Amino acid sequence: MDQPRGRAFYLLAAVFALYVLFLYGPTLTILALSFQGPSGGLTFPMNGVSTHWFAKLWEGVGVVDIWAALRRSLALGLVVMMLTVGIAFYAGLAFRKGFWGAGLVFALAVSSLIVPSIVVSLGIGLEFRLLDDAIKALAAATGWGFLQDHGTLMGLYSSALGAHLTWTLPFGLLIMFAVFNRFDPAYEEAARDLGASGPQTLRHVVVPILAPALVGVALFGFTLSFDELARTSQAIGGRNTLPLELQGLTTTVTTPEIYALGTVTTAVSALVIGTALGLTLWLQKRRARRALAGRT
């Protein structure tokens, strides 16, 4: 591979550059257009530069309470993130030890990625509706007071949370596999030989070594949940998440307000990605420093 750069290199480099332009160009366009002047429209030219549309967005978009939706999506994203990191980490440990049915659980995780999102969403929606029906039937049959005004079990932290986990956990698990494949068990053995208990080994040896990867899993967990749409669509009760509201707004809002909203959501995602990447770099640097310090 150490030949001089040939024609193929420049051709592929051009393809790559064009692809990156294609990837980022449109998003940068709406970032610019969200600062459109008050008389500006959905397309170029820019009629001045202002934060008018952000101010309008701050006041709210029509009947939709967009800020409540944003808060819901943030909260759900954080819960999904923590659960994804915890569940995927322990599952990774279990898969490393091996257990009866490991192949089956792995197949389930892969299926969860492959089954179309609309099918998963519909299934979860049906499951919760049937549960509600069952509870109502039980209430009618027994006359138990606390069941009488049962509304629905469907909601942000039940059906929607489950729907998001079916999407984030497979990614988290695959990352944990990749990480544990490169993890040297000698560290654990050394800790055990020095008298560390199981939980101590986990807390003081395994987790610090895997910290950058765990940050990566957290990044996947939060961003995939924050932007999830297809799986949530049929598996949420009355109150929507931000992506669902956004999808509805695409047909009704015809002002740059929707670009402003796009800028805000992209900023949230970018902030999370930036924090995660920065944290990973910092963790790796710190580890390298400590390794150097330990050697001298």
Place this chain on the structure above:
Amino acid sequence: MTDLALPTAAPTERAAAPALSARPRRSLAYLQAAPLALVFVVFLVIPLVLTGIVSLWEYNEYAIIPALTLQNYADVFDGCLSADLCTTLRTYLSTVKFVALTLAITLPLGFAIAYFLAFHIRSGTVRMGLFLLCTIPFWTSNVIRMISWIPLLGRNGLINDTLRALGLIRQPIEGLLYSDFAVVLAFVHLDTVFMIVPIFNSLARIDRRLIEAARDGGASGAQILWNVILPLAKPGIAIGTIFVTTLVMGDFVTVGVMGGQQIASVGKVIQVQMAYLQFPAAAANAMVLLAAVLLMILGLTRMIDLRREL
């Protein structure tokens, strides 16, 4: 998302562990895997089973009735045996057309980019940086990325304006936005990353000595690509193809937003039936969609032994 091999306990570790402590650690593994298994059972397996059951139930305007019937499936394929195509078949043909077009673009594009990153970038840091550059948009909102085509493709968008300013066209081209073209463009925009990552993963694992050996043996660049690299990249290509296929087959958001809510798709049919509370009909459609997707994947996995490659 790099090395997708099931990690196995190192044999030395297992042999070294005394027999007494081995047992509790084994049961610990079940405890540790239980939450994951539980999530998939409650939110994947049971929902799919229930969908299958409900697809066989009757319904009226008010409620679903637990009585066995095949009517929902008969409705899905209603009129499919007559000369002109039924709605379902036409919808599937339209969706499969999108799958074919999207694959025809994302596969060569994804391969070219993965190949460029894996073989032409010499510095590991630069390679990782460029790879991240390709994957970062995957972590942002799909709907926003679709909307962002409006200022470019719209009637008075950047493309029409530029072409008019150059004097190439007099009237703006109407079919740029809210058309099949826009839908395919959005699919390529959103889904190429699902090709790049697995193909890159396959390419990165190719032993460079194989390529040197081929060159020493007198193979030309094209021969190396076709006879050495491509066969070794097959698992990545298959995984990427499976991803793109299921994403496009089950889509209803992209087709809705980019098609101006005018183009039919299987996912959209299901969504509309859910909105009208026709659950058994939606369930029947979902089962047919699932079967169609699984058949397509089965066809793809015949290309390679996926189990061994993972």
